Every structure is written in C-alpha cells, then in structure tokens.
Amino acid sequence: MGNEKETPFVTAFLLMLKLFNYPLPGNIGDLFSLCQRLSHTMHLSSYSLDMIMDHNPRSYKSGNSDHRNTYDFIIVGGGTAGSLVATRLLDTKNKYKILILEAGSEPTWLTHSPFFNLFNWNNNDTTWGYYSSPQKGACIACRKKKVKYVQGKALGGTMNVGWNVYSRGNPLDYAAWVEATGDSSWSYEKSIKWFKKTENYRGKFDDFSSHGYSQTSTIKVTAQGIQPLVKEWLEGATHLKLNTTDPNDYQTQSLLKKEIWRKNLKITRFAQVNKIVFDSKHYAKGVIYRRNHQDIEVHANKEVILAAGVFNTPKLLMLSGIGPSQHLRDIGIKVKKNLEHVGQNLADQPTTFFGPVTVVHDKTFLPRRNLTYSTIIQYYVNQSGILGWDMLSGLGYYSTPSSQSPDHPNIAVTLMPMGVDPDTHKVVNTALSMKHGYMEKFLRDHKDNDAVWLAVTLARPASRGSVRLKNDDPHSHPVIDPNYFMEKEDVTNIAEGMTLVQSLTNTPQWSQVDAKLVDTQFPGCEKFKLKSLPYYECVAQHFTLSIGNIGGTCRMGKTAEDSVVNSKLLVHKVKRLRIVDASVVPTLPNGGTGTAVMMIAERAADMITDKWTHEVARHRDKSDSGSDE
Numbered sequence: 061m062g063n064e065k066e067t068p069f070v071t072a073f074l075l076m077l078k079l080f081n082y083p084l085p086g087n088i089g090d091l092f093s094l095c096q097r098l099s100h101t102m103h104l105s106s107y108s109l110d111m112i113m114d115h116n117p118r119s120y121k122s123g124n125s126d127h128r129n130t131y132d133f134i135i136v137g138g139g140t141a142g143s144l145v146a147t148r149l150l151d152t153k154n155k156y157k158i159l160i161l162e163a164g165s166e167p168t169w170l171t172h173s174p175f176f177n178l179f180n181w182n183n184n185d186t187t188w189g190y191y192s193s194p195q196k197g198a199c200i201a202c203r204k205k206k207v208k209y210v211q212g213k214a215l216g217g218t219m220n221v222g223w224n225v226y227s228r229g230n231p232l233d234y235a236a237w238v239e240a241t242g243d244s245s246w247s248y249e250k251s252i253k254w255f256k257k258t259e260n261y262r263g264k265f266d267d268f269s270s271h272g273y274s275q276t277s278t279i280k281v282t283a284q285g286i287q288p289l290v291k292e293w294l295e296g297a298t299h300l301k302l303n304t305t306d307p308n309d310y311q312t313q314s315l316l317k318k319e320i321w322r323k324n325l326k327i328t329r330f331a332q333v334n335k336i337v338f339d340s341k342h343y344a345k346g347v348i349y350r351r352n353h354q355d356i357e358v359h360a361n362k363e364v365i366l367a368a369g370v371f372n373t374p375k376l377l378m379l380s381g382i383g384p385s386q387h388l389r390d391i392g393i394k395v396k397k398n399l400e401h402v403g404q405n406l407a408d409q410p411t412t413f414f415g416p417v418t419v420v421h422d423k424t425f426l427p428r429r430n431l432t433y434s435t436i437i438q439y440y441v442n443q444s445g446i447l448g449w450d451m452l453s454g455l456g457y458y459s460t461p462s463s464q465s466p467d468h469p470n471i472a473v474t475l476m477p478m479g480v481d482p483d484t485h486k487v488v489n490t491a492l493s494m495k496h497g498y499m500e501k502f503l504r505d506h507k508d509n510d511a512v513w514l515a516v517t518l519a520r521p522a523s524r525g526s527v528r529l530k531n532d533d534p535h536s537h538p539v540i541d542p543n544y545f546m547e548k549e550d551v552t553n554i555a556e557g558m559t560l561v562q563s564l565t566n567t568p569q570w571s572q573v574d575a576k577l578v579d580t581q582f583p584g585c586e587k588f589k590l591k592s593l594p595y596y597e598c599v600a601q602h603f604t605l606s607i608g609n610i611g612g613t614c615r616m617g618k619t620a621e622d623s624v625v626n627s628k629l630l631v632h633k634v635k636r637l638r639i640v641d642a643s644v645v646p647t648l649p650n651g652g653t654g655t656a657v658m659m660i661a662e663r664a665a666d667m668i669t670d671k672w673t674h675e676v677a678r679h680r681d682k683s684d685s686g687s688d689e
C-alpha cells in the first residue's frame with residue numbers, strides 16, 4: 061500500500077480521518093443502546109414495509125411477488141444452510157419453484173464489522189434470545205447460571221453473528237460420521253468435493269486437491285496475517301514444536317443476494333413456521349406459518365426442507381407431533397410419530413477464556429482508544445482499519461494428554477486481541493450475560509492495558525444435553541440444556557488446554573511483546589493456586605460460554621432407533637421431509653460447525669437434485685413407490 065500513489069480522493073479521505081480522530085463521547089454502554097435503538101428502528105421499518113406490501117401485493121415490484129401457495133420445495137429458515145440449498149436448487153436447469161420462509165428479516169448493518177457484530181448479540185430483533193437452563197457444574201459466573209445462546213434470526217442465519225473462521229475440522233471427525241451412519245460417503249476424503257464447492261480460496265496454502273478456487277463460489281477464504289500478534293502466535297507454536305499449517309478465515313456474504321430477483325424464488329420474511337402438515341400416508345405436504353397475526357398454509361409438491369437450526373428444527377418437529385412420545389404427551393401434543401432422538405444428543409463446545417495477557421502498547425484493540433469517529437468512517441467507507449480486524453485472529457488445535465488421541469485434537473484455541481479498558485467488563489457482561497460483580501472484580505486492577513484473551517474451547521466434548529419443548533405454544537422458547545461438564549473428563553481436558561496456552565504465552569516469541577498473564581485470581585477461584593490445574597478447572601466452571609459450535613439434536617444415523625434422519629438427511633418414519641442444518645451432525649467436528657453446515661447443505665442440494673431428476677424418470681416408468689428410505 062505504501063508504494064501506491066495517493067489520488068486526491070485518497071488524500072482528502074485520509075485528511076478527513078485525521079480530523080475525526082477522537083473518541084466517541086459517552087461510554088460503551090451508551091453505544092450499545094444507541095446501536096440497539098438504531099437497528100430496532102430499522103427492523104420496525106422493514107416489518108412495516110412488508111406488512112404494507114402484503115395488503116397491496118401489486119405494489120411489490122420485486123421478483124418475490126408470487127402469491128401462489130404451492131411450490132416444489134419449501135425451505136424453513138433462510139439461514140446458513142437454507143439459503144445455500146436454495147441457491148443451489150436455483151442453479152439447476154429444472155426451474156423449481158422455491159419458497160423460503162424466514163422468521164426474521166435482513167441482517168443489521170452492525171453485522172459488517174466484526175467488532176460491531178458483538179452488539180448484535182443482544183439484539184432481540186435479529187437473534188432468538190435463547191438461554192440454557194441453569195447449569196449444575198458450569199456457568200457459575202453467568203446470570204442465573206444460564207449460558208447465552210446467540211442464534212441468528214435473519215436471512216443468513218447464525219452466520220450473521222459468527223466469528224468468520226473457516227475451519228473444516230479433522231478427518232477423524234468425519235470418520236465418526238461414517239461410523240454413525242454406516243455410509244462411507246460422509247468421510248472427509250469424500251466430503252472434500254462439497255467443501256470445495258463453497259470455497260473461493262485465496263489463502264497461503266494452495267492445494268487444488270483440497271481447496272476450491274471458483275470465483276463464483278459463495279465463501280471467499282483468505283489467509284489471516286494482517287493483524288498484530290499473529291506472527292508471535294505462529295512462531296510461539298513452532299517453538300513448542302506444534303504444526304502451523306493452513307490458517308484460514310472466511311468472509312460471509314449474503315448467499316442469497318444475487319438470487320433475490322429470480323422469478324421462481326419467493327422469500328417470505330417475518331414468517332415463523334409453527335407446524336409441518338402431513339397427509340394420511342405420512343408425506344410432508346406443507347407447513348403452516350404465522351405472519352402478521354395470520355396463520356397461512358402452503359404446500360410443497362416435492363419436499364419440505366428444514367433448515368431452522370440446531371434448536372428450532374427439533375422444536376418444529378416436536379410441535380408437529382414428531383419426537384419422544386412421552387415428552388409430547390406430557391405437554392399435550394398429539395403424537396404423530398414416536399422418534400426418541402428428536403432433541404436429544406445436543407453437543408455444544410464449552411469455552412472459557414485464558415487471560416487477559418497484557419502485551420506492549422498499541423498491539424491490540426482498546427475500545428476507548430480505537431473506537432473513534434475516524435475508525436468508524438474508515439471501516440464503513442473503505443472496509444479497512446482496526447474495525448476490520450477479526451476478533452478471533454489466530455486459531456490452533458491441540459490434543460490434551462488425557463485425551464490420548466494425539467492425531468485427533470480435542471482443544472481449539474483462538475487468539476482475541478482485545479485490550480482491557482475501564483469499559484471492558486461492561487462489554488463482557490452484556491455480550492456474554494455475566495453476573496454483575498465478577499468481571500468488575502477480576503479486571504479492577506487492569507485498566508487501559510493492551511492485552512489478548514485466548515478462547516479455550518473443548519472441541520470434542522463427551523457431555524450431551526437436550527432440547528425440549530416448554531409447552532405447546534410455538535412462541536415459547538425451547539428448554540435447552542447442554543449439560544456442560546457433566547462428564548468429568550470434559551473439565552480436565554479444558555483445564556489441560558489452558559495449561560498449553562499458558563506455555564504458549566511463555567515462549568520467547570511472546571516475551572518479545574512482553575506478554576504477562578495478569579496475576580489476579582478469577583473471583584470464586586481464590587482458594588486454588590494460580591496457574592494450577594484445579595485453578596483452571598475452577599475458571600472454566602465459572603466463566604463458561606458457548607462459542608456457537610452446536611449440533612446433534614436431529615442426528616444423522618442408521619435407523620429410527622439411533623437417530624432422526626438417515627444418511628440422505630431424510631426424517632425416519634415419514635416421507636419427503638429432509639433436514640439440512642446443524643442439527644443433523646452426529647458428532648461435532650472440532651472446527652466450526654458453520655463450515656461443516658455449508659458442506660452438508662451443498663451435499664443436500666445435490667441429493668435433492670439427484671432424487672428429483674431420477675424421480676421424474678421413474679415417474680415416466682410409472683414405478684414410483686413414493687418411499688424415501
């Protein structure tokens with residue numbers, strides 16, 4: 061950049077930035093509520109506009125003005141998986157008529173900057189506002205001992221609030237899927253084809269056999285390296301003789317943007333699907349959704365595709381009478397099909413923070429120092445500067461000694477270059493729903509320090525939880541219990557992960573930036589020796605959060621006795637009902653579930669196209685059995 065000639069426009073732009081280079085007035089709390097009010101106003105306007113259009117359909121000039129109620133495919137949820145499947149089905153020559161029903165609307169403008177994205181986490185217009193039930197051995201420092209679940213409620217889904225990390229996981233993760241399903245096509249080697257399909261790789265580890273390079277792909281993957289401390293991160297790991305290979309991140313784009321004007325796609329926003337409708341032969345023939353206080357029934361000629369996410373897909377199945385029969389009876393829902401595994405097997409990667417580790421001046425993001433008019437303008441005009449930093453800038457995987465699986469890491473560590481200033485506790489308390497008092501006390505002596513935090517994630521937890529219905533009201537939140545640390549080995553493993561991080565920050569590479577772990581003990585863990593294993597266990601049990609890598613609630617498997625869907629993602633015991641979202645993963649990959657979900661969605665789109673291309677041929681032969689399994 062330094063060699064490039066400055067145009068008059070660039071000179072004027074840089075001058076303007078200098079003029080505006082002073083901090084915002086007020087504190088971070090004011091900024092939180094200002095952002096929230098602004099985005100709520102935008103959300104309300106968008107809702108009102110939709111409702112006006114509903115009453116005057118002819119004035120709706122987009123390609124979405126189709127008001128029929130029968131489609132080829134109905135996709136429930138326009139999130140990560142739903143929007144990708146729709147995009148691929150539209151790419152075929154078949155001219156399928158597709159309806160996407162999305163409970164939310166558009167993602168907010170806050171989504172664009174990784175830092176401002178944190179402000180989305182409390183936005184009840186664009187997230188579902190879910191919390192877990194109180195945890196017994198975890199989340200002690202969280203409000204009501206509940207973990208906060210950030211689930212996107214807008215086109216683009218949870219990816220809108222995500223960390224931007226593209227990480228597929230370990231081949232052995234997918235070997236477990238092969239074992240669960242008995243279907244070898246789910247192996248990592250065979251799945252590469254679908255990973256590549258989504259990827260437009262521009263990273264540093266070129267390899268045509270494992271990366272996708274198509275410019276028309278949906279996800280642009282670039283190598284990390286622009287941020288300070290990533291160098292120390294990589295060199296410190298090399299010092300510990302750990303591998304440093306293939307770091308990557310992705311930049312989310314709205315997958316559907318270019319599809320929105322197609323005539324055969326209709327996207328209905330503010331449409332919460334509350335029931336799947338079946339005919340007498342157990343074919344999913346459509347859904348009922350609620351919009352503008354009205355219940356509307358729509359039908360699918362071919363399939364109903366569920367992509368409502370890891371909590372709402374099992375919720376919708378149970379509301380429709382498909383789930384554990386005793387539970388459904390207990391809350392007064394008529395059982396359509398008993399499927400014991402709906403809502404079971406919830407796997408979530410518990411995460412805690414190691415740090416803060418203070419470092420030399422000006423190496424990290426300090427909101428009070430770096431959140432200025434000029435950095436905001438620079439980011440929104442030019443997509444550059446400190447607000448473009450990924451909040452998770454370095455990523456590493458590690459096998460703990462207790463796991464006895466050196467080739468299959470069970471810990472993921474991510475570097476977060478966020479300094480500590482007098483408002484940090486407010487950001488943490490609000491974003492992570494922490495109980496008042498803990499962070500205030502913990503950070504009391506560390507103000508205006510450049511620092512990093514290292515998120516330590518138990519990537520392959522042994523504990524399993526569940527999602528259940530609270531009652532038969534579709535608008536009630538589901539009862540979510542991740543059962544964190546119910547298996548003792550989970551606490552031991554995460555604490556061992558923290559010990560590794562400690563040795564990483566003690567390497568000569570980190571000494572060069574004067575890295576020092578603060579010597580204040582986490583409130584509630586004072587009785588343990590700082591930096592000891594029991595101390596780290598205590599921190600993990602107090603300061604527990606979900607990093608959003610969640611799955612398993614409609615797991616894929618062999619039969620109705622061990623799962624909810626088969627390896628073709630079709631729901632057992634009924635017909636023409638498919639699930640394509642994070643709920644189907646049988647076990648969590650140790651990478652990001654979003655990355656795995658995109659691969660699943662790519663595959664699902666191919667399965668659907670294959671099935672219906674053959675179905676047409678079969679129909680011609682008059683041999684349609686109508687059976688899915």
Ligand SMILES: Cc1cc2nc3c(=O)[nH]c(=O)nc-3n(C[C@H](O)[C@H](O)[C@H](O)COP(=O)(O)OP(=O)(O)OC[C@H]3O[C@@H](n4cnc5c(N)ncnc54)[C@H](O)[C@@H]3O)c2cc1C
Pocket residue numbers: 136137138139140141142161162163164210211212213214215216217218219221222223224225226227331332333334367368369370372373376607608609610640641642643651652653654655656657
């Ligand atoms: C904070 C956070 C950070 C993350 N960071 C990463 C990362 O860096 N890398 C990575 O790989 N993964 C990441 N993940 C995980 C990833 O975002 C999810 O696994 C993935 O987005 C799940 O996709 P999905 O299609 O299953 O669900 P979603 O993307 O959540 O889509 C579900 C959609 O369905 C809609 N919906 C729900 N119920 C209904 C209904 N009844 N009717 C109509 N619509 C409905 C929702 O509003 C939503 O739009 C992160 C998750 C979180 C929470």
